Amino acid sequence: MGLQTLSSWTGQIGTVVLGATRSEGGSRSISYSIGGERDLPFLGSPPSGHRPLVAYEICDDLSIWPPVIREFLKDRIREPGAWAREAGDQWKPDLIRLFLTSTRKRDFRDFAAIRRTVEEVLQQSPLPLIIEGSTDQAIDSEVFAACGEAGEGERLLLGTAEAGRYRSIAAAALAYGHAVIAQSPIDINLAKQLNILLRETGVPENRIVIDPYTGALGYGFEYSYSVMERIRTSALKGDADLAMPIISGASDTLTVREVREADPGISQRVAVTWEFYTALSSALAGASIVCVRHPQTIPLLLDAIDALWGGAQELQGVRGSHLPHVRHETCQWQRRRGPLPLSG
């Protein structure tokens, strides 16, 4: 095609490897490289770097999970292991993100239970795993040690390190060979600082994933969108302290007013649409992993990402039935250019 973009970047996003297959010392059916881009998201044919991944979020205590999801899953919700396996089979996410929400109970001490949960998820689901451990400094070190050890060799992605509390998680990542999510509140300088702190603790840059904090669509998403764009462009301009891949999970998306108060008849559809818009926008802003909670968002998002990617480069490993489907979609567009027979 006869129009070229004018980007002339000097930097490159670093890569992070997630998941380890049997030959790599783990038990995952696939491992992913994320990052590696030399340009803005999806630019170039084929685009540089690796295609963004879609993570499906599950948890071990549903009491704080969005009501719209509990309603959708109903009796399909089981123990985290079965949940991960069934969701993986049916909806084909690239990876699973397990929130250990049970740790948020007051005076939580049952670290053996967490360990069992992690082991069970790893046994039942062959996908690479992201684990969100505690959010409380007082139990961080036990929680992350339990998760880290249970997943030793699997190259997990552990979250979430913050400026005030990153040592326990860094220690677990270093001891058991995992990567770390570094979260800062919508601020490029704070993101940079935290990356530097983590590196000083000994976490190498190829094991850090930036979480710039994603606000829900309509509730501050524009700040998150721009901070992701700024992190990406700073990295491409050569700032090595920001040249890590980005993860985006708009956890508040399914509890915003539009979803909560939607007409019962369309609430599921509103939830899926709201998540889809936020996640796809984040991928376009530069996120390498986008996370969702409604299973029906997953295939929509995979198709959209494939269409943006251009189908030019196969994802490392397999992505189930999605690729053929996408080729079909893009061809269809070619055929349907010009007058469009409006359906119905």
Add this chain to the structure above:
Amino acid sequence: MKLASGKGDVDRCPYLDDQARDILGSSTRPPIRLVKVGVGERSFPIGEEMVQFRHEKTFYHPPGMMVAVSDLWTRDRIQEVVARVRDTVVVRVGTDQRLSGVAIRHLSGDPAAFRTAVEAVEEVADLPEVLMAEDPAVMEQGLAVCGHFRPLIYAATEKTDETMCNLARDYGCPLVVKADDPGRLPDLVERCKGRGVQNLVLDPAAPSLHQFQNISTAIRQQAITRSTPSLGYPVFLDAAATGMQEAAIVTGILRFASVLVLENPDQASLLAFLTLRQNIYTDPQKPIQMTPGIYRLGTPGPDSPVLLTVNFSLTFFTLQGYLEAARIPCFMVIVDTEGLSVLTAVASGKLNETLVAESLKKFSLEKEVSHRSLIIPGYAAPLSGRIEEASGWKVLVGPRDAAEIGEYLEKEWKQ
């Protein structure tokens, strides 16, 4: 002088030769031309964008969301869609978000049917339109009905540019130009300009979403750096034609589309894209704000609690959400921090005792309640003493996280 202030147009100067006109024009004109679609209240401007990333300045003119109808449809069906476009309003963060207009597709092969369809649209509303017919003879039928209301003409191609340009010029309408190879767009643009049509919109005719975002980015970059001035026009995207409308809408809004054509969106999709468009086109230096004042949750009485907060919309809606969940009727007092969040407003000094004291007076809060207790955000705790002094109200420091407000009120609010 007019040129320097951006008000005059070099093309209208009778004294300049072509070279001088080019030089003057390129340095004074915005890099992307401003094009107006439609007339009257609902008309909208597109273009005149300056940057590739919104954080570099801001995006100015949100894309027009044009809902498609077909000239194969019955009059009733067309008019139902048009009425929906006319009437749909989503009130978000204090502003009305609306669909922008109607795109009329010629699919029937019958020029008279196109004319009838345009008439059907016109009967219902004065909305901006896109006339979508590749055959100039058909286009003429549509323009005969609505040509003086500045519809967007879709489209001049390399085969039809002469006749389409004549129509655009005669009716004073903006014109979409479309080349199968986007590399030929600059040539086509120059040809149209040569035929006297200035108000152009570019359809990159991309064969995939991937191509669209590449080409659209290339157009934006080449336009704002003025490296290819002939690409300095707004971009068009037929989102419905991609077969993945939702993904195309997201991509279009984020990647510089100024006119999007879509098929009748369901309520969920409509809410989401109007919100995304609003988010992305918010000035990063000027956050969306609430009007300061007293807001009621439920039907509060003279004994109900009063909570102070800032006018950053995000803060307001977060707090309001938790207060609603708590089901305790109360008053929210919103003070003007110029759209800053609590912490940001405290840090910058915008939230201070004078502002609070003056606001309480101005909103006559003492007429609403019998008590004199004000709950302030946990993050504003450092101001509590000073607020008490300046306002004479007793200050209670609330939790930092709004999620804890229900629990807090149940325990602490015993008037």
